[in-house]
Amino acid sequence: MSKRPTASAESGKECPVNYAFTFARTPRLEFGPRRLALVPALIAGREKAQGFPFAVAALVTGGASFRAGSRYAGLVAELRSAGVRLLEFACAHEPDPDFIDASAAALLNASGGRAERIAVLAVGGGSAMDAGKAIAALCAESEAAAKRGETPPSVKNFLEGVGDRTPSGSTSWLLAAPTTAGTGSEATKNAVISKIGAGGFKKSLRHDSFVPAVAVVDAELALGCPHEVTAASGLDALVQLLEAWTSPQASPLVEAVCASGIVAFARSFERVLADGNDLEARSDMAYAAYCSGLGLANAGLGCVHALASPLGSRYPVPHGAACAALLVPATDLNLRLLRERGGEPGSRKAIAAYAAAARLLAPLSGASGRPEDGLPAALRRLVTIAGLRRLADWGMREADIPELASAAGTKTNPVALAASDYEALLHEAI
Known part of the structure; x- marks a missing residue:
């Protein structure tokens, strides 16, 4: 060393000073005011690079703050104008397994069972971004299970300290855009999933591949927080x-x-x-x-x-x-x-x-x-x-x-x- x-x-x-170290993969970063407007172009760029269009995009948001603002309405209008088929999911609190499982099932069904044809857009605080990561990962795990003739797994199966399975690392394409400034989830490889109350847990779904493909950090999204x-x-x-x-x-x-x-x-x-x-x-x-x-x-x-x-x-x-x-x-x-x-x-x-x-x-x-x-x-x-x-x-x-x-x-x-x-x-x- x-x-x-x-x-x-x-x-x-x-x-x-330790000069023998590893630095994890980071997202493509778009940082600055009005960067949220780049999302349709970023989706189109990914479609061009992969050689086929997305069948569906999931817009995962947090509570009421972002949805009540003009930036939400503008983003939805721009995506639909660009021909993006949207499914919307609202994660008002820290994501729990039931929310992740149900969202991934609906999304995979809308994509024809193909996780690679799903784009996940997580726009919100840490909870919304963690939910987006988990949904994207579970879509890929569920597709693989279906190909093996198995019942779709729950996200609980892959949580550290809760489940007994290791994530494969396969995931749908993910873009994260924070509307608060705290967790830094737009730059990390883990998603925190919680069950609150007696017998509850707060555990991570983690893999190097779960770092978002793109992070859009637009501070205007936090105005009025x-x-x-x-x-x-x-x-x-x-x-x-x-x-x-x-x-x-x-x-x-x-x-x-x-x-x-x-x-x-x-x-x-x-x-x-x-x-x-x-x-x-x-x-x-x-x-x-x-x-x-x-x-x-x-x-x-x-x-x-x-x-x-x-x-x-x-x-x-x-x-x-x-x-x-x-x-x-x-x-x-x-x-x-x-x-x-x-x-x-x-x-x-x-x-x-x-x-x-x-x-x-x-x-x-x-x-x-x-x-x-x-x-x-x-x-x-x-x-x-x-x-x-x-x-x-x-x-x-x-x-x-x-x-x-x-x-x-x-x-x-x-x-x-x-x-x-x-x-x-x-x-x-x-």
Whole structure:
């Protein structure tokens, strides 16, 4: 493994730089205002490249926000004018298996049973884009099952920790266009599928081939997005940027991408909360979210997301709100444990990453003069400004904490955590 030393956050010590790494496939990216208007041409370009037209296109959207606006009506009119046969699916909440199974069945039937003749257009927040990924993949899996004379599978069969089958990687053509700025799902290879309540789960359908073929990031789609959604989505993006940057798997390229995303976030998060129609600020946040997706796809996530999954499967808490509630106590805990284990190269590398992020988010260092010491206070200020509800407001109880902590996956946190650590995080966040 090729490594080169670089300065760490602590004087006189060095951190290894890993120059042996893989960076996952990324979508073709169309970024900028009015880019949604390119969708009909992008479909036509794909049809020309593959040598045959699509039989049907699925337009997968989220709740009412996008559908209520003029951009939705314009997109539908342009697609129909171009001769595209549309089937529409609305995913108002995090997608569940029943929604994915039914949508894929209807779409495959409309295509004559051929997944390659299906185009999936996922326009919405993370839930809509994840639904689009899962529908596109299940169409291909169902076609293959039919050819083998088998009953069509459920998406549950392919979920990590739920099913017992591995996705083949076959999928229909997928275009993703975010209308919020948070999950970065337009850049990732996984789709999160949930069942909320007792016995619920929040698990991923994952394959390298599930990265969208095209990502259309048009910040105009987020104009008018509700304040609470804007705040929760923005903090989700920040958590992903921090967790990917401090991950043991972070490469120099991931570090650069995450730093660039945090610069954009720091410049515009407060601006976009003050004025949701500030297009420049919306563009910064869209860029930060896209960078966060690239980061998590290539370095993984940490303890905040390890807890956000069981929280989201048990209570109706929005993913970004769960991440926001856990962000400050998780950063405090990670920094304390990293300090205790500061002699380890991995610990020094993570501390250096936190210090670099602190310089971007909180230029004034902590009382000790170490930049990372000022990070928790800076994050607490951002969470306070966001004004999101706490976990107790979503139904979480103290009595639930041991079970939630035991369900937390290890993820790629910069330091190993015990169940007692996860319990402490939840006690602070509730």
